[in-house]
Amino acid sequence: MEKLNSTDNSYICEYCFIVNNISEAQFFINRFNLKLKKKYNLFPIFSNQKKNIWLAINQDTISPTVTPIYLNNCANANEQTTWIFFSFSFLSNLNSPHFIIIDEIIDSSTQNKLYPSVSCLTKFEKKNALSKEQISQNQECITLKNIYEIYKTLEKLVNKALIFVTTLSMPEKYELSDIDNKTIKSEQNKYITEIMNLSDEMKITIFPFFYFFNFFKKIKEEFKFSVYEQNVLENLLKQFNPNDLKNNLKFIKKLKNGKQVINHLKQKLL
Amino acid sequence: MINTIYVENEIKDHSRTLSILSKFKRSRIIYINKYSEIFNKKKQSFRLQKKDPLLILAKKNNNFVLKAPEGFGIGASINYYFSHMYNCIYDCKYCFLQGLYSSANYLVFVNYEDFLNQIKNLVIKNKGKSITFFSGYDCDSLAMEKVTSFADFFLKNYLENKKITYEFRTKSLQINPFLKNKPSENIIIAYSLLPGDLAQKFDIKAPSINLRIKSLKQLTSLGWQIGLRFDPLIYNNNWKISYKELIRTILDEINTNYLHSVSFGSLRFPKQIFNTINNMYPGDELFSHNFEKRDNVYSYKDEVEKEMISYCKNLIYKKVKKDVQIFSCTPY
Numbered sequence: 001m002e003k004l005n006s007t008d009n010s011y012i013c014e015y016c017f018i019v020n021n022i023s024e025a026q027f028f029i030n031r032f033n034l035k036l037k038k039k040y041n042l043f044p045i046f047s048n049q050k051k052n053i054w055l056a057i058n059q060d061t062i063s064p065t066v067t068p069i070y071l072n073n074c075a076n077a078n079e080q081t082t083w084i085f086f087s088f089s090f091l092s093n094l095n096s097p098h099f100i101i102i103d104e105i106i107d108s109s110t111q112n113k114l115y116p117s118v119s120c121l122t123k124f125e126k127k128n129a130l131s132k133e134q135i136s137q138n139q140e141c142i143t144l145k146n147i148y149e150i151y152k153t154l155e156k157l158v159n160k161a162l163i164f165v166t167t168l169s170m171p172e173k174y175e176l177s178d179i180d181n182k183t184i185k186s187e188q189n190k191y192i193t194e195i196m197n198l199s200d201e202m203k204i205t206i207f208p209f210f211y212f213f214n215f216f217k218k219i220k221e222e223f224k225f226s227v228y229e230q231n232v233l234e235n236l237l238k239q240f241n242p243n244d245l246k247n248n249l250k251f252i253k254k255l256k257n258g259k260q261v262i263n264h265l266k267q268k269l270l
Numbered sequence: 271m272i273n274t275i276y277v278e279n280e281i282k283d284h285s286r287t288l289s290i291l292s293k294f295k296r297s298r299i300i301y302i303n304k305y306s307e308i309f310n311k312k313k314q315s316f317r318l319q320k321k322d323p324l325l326i327l328a329k330k331n332n333n334f335v336l337k338a339p340e341g342f343g344i345g346a347s348i349n350y351y352f353s354h355m356y357n358c359i360y361d362c363k364y365c366f367l368q369g370l371y372s373s374a375n376y377l378v379f380v381n382y383e384d385f386l387n388q389i390k391n392l393v394i395k396n397k398g399k400s401i402t403f404f405s406g407y408d409c410d411s412l413a414m415e416k417v418t419s420f421a422d423f424f425l426k427n428y429l430e431n432k433k434i435t436y437e438f439r440t441k442s443l444q445i446n447p448f449l450k451n452k453p454s455e456n457i458i459i460a461y462s463l464l465p466g467d468l469a470q471k472f473d474i475k476a477p478s479i480n481l482r483i484k485s486l487k488q489l490t491s492l493g494w495q496i497g498l499r500f501d502p503l504i505y506n507n508n509w510k511i512s513y514k515e516l517i518r519t520i521l522d523e524i525n526t527n528y529l530h531s532v533s534f535g536s537l538r539f540p541k542q543i544f545n546t547i548n549n550m551y552p553g554d555e556l557f558s559h560n561f562e563k564r565d566n567v568y569s570y571k572d573e574v575e576k577e578m579i580s581y582c583k584n585l586i587y588k589k590v591k592k593d594v595q596i597f598s599c600t601p602y
Binding site for chain 2: 113121126158160161202208212238
């Protein structure tokens, strides 16, 4: 096996997805244009060109507790990385696909429970899930294969608020082969995008200091600043509330040069 | 609106649990074995949870009443505190609760009787000694009263004894249980107070100072003993004018015959709590004035602390004729 993270770790991993099979991965592969990273051979690992979005597919031959650790290393993830577990599931009492956030995970064999964080997820439907093999008939509760093991590992690795256990529950009459269905794709697109946006908002609250640094980095990439101006800019940014900065970003991007950026920020502080 | 409520299995049929749950008909209820499964987990975000806190109903098994820290008291020889709840619905920027727990979710212990039993045991153990029991150390005593009905229960069942004082510390306007009951000399409703402009900046989500003063007026008009807690005293460029105006307004409004005591406490944080809170509000005005570290505690400079306390004490002495008890509170 190749040594992980040995050379190129200049990128920032923003999102990590874990799925159980290629059907569940397909949406993410298409949506983010993910490519298989052949150098990682324990699990199928995919990433986009910018290397800010990563995906791993669980393997039946390896304990699912290894998947988050392996992906964490491959993706060079940090405490600001958003983790999304996604799986299809089936429920007998549904008429149409439902996107659900899981806030209670029950281990089928031991009946032990885990409770993914549900802070700020008020808009989403929430249910509990059993962690076991998916059975496609007569489902009255959600079953998500491997989820207990994956969550148990993840919650020790990363910030609990940034782990999202998600499922698209479908009426049991659906078959997995139906997943090309437009409704399903559109549901996935709508809710996964919403979660990614929400997690970005949440990070501003969780890591206000990091938000300044990321903001500083973004501004520095877009405009030229002298060393003196960089110091002025850094000190100015520290005086802002992260949400005010976020609201100003669009305006700042329209400005012509670094001097205008500094003047604009000074004005806003008056 | 509380979106999700976690309930310990052991108290799921407790009458108080059922009564609380009946007030949240649309919330999702999740049954758990121990509150620590949710509340004590590491890698939680306090600030994020504060935006959308959950409720946890649990049973407290021990340590119902604890010794208050040195320097925390209003004249009794022994001081204890008890908390039927951890965390607070308000979001005061200086509050030490932000650095105390990893979770911002509301944790309510429903076995209120056990708190009173331990209070009774401590009174027997310390027979003849004056004791103050403080409610509102790990939470605001009254802010969740509509949900918990703790004060209502307490007023119906507390142990009356001349040597014992109970203090309910609050910023809340939920004073109904007191308005419904006969005043008692043993019970003090103490309000934490800041000048209006500072309260607007720092007492996030808490009732305005004018409304707090209105509640104080209502309580004294009925004969309840009240306490004024200028804790923390917060420095800014206009602090003298602000505190003068605040103290004048309060003392003009309330019936000072029922003013039990006044206490002052400077803005102070143990190092670890200071670091946690400072990281939550980078560059905030709260920490921008005259802050320094002394013996692992972050506070204003000694001379600033002393000047503020002495100035405010004099304002009280000038205005109040009766011998009002004035205390300094320095828990760290």
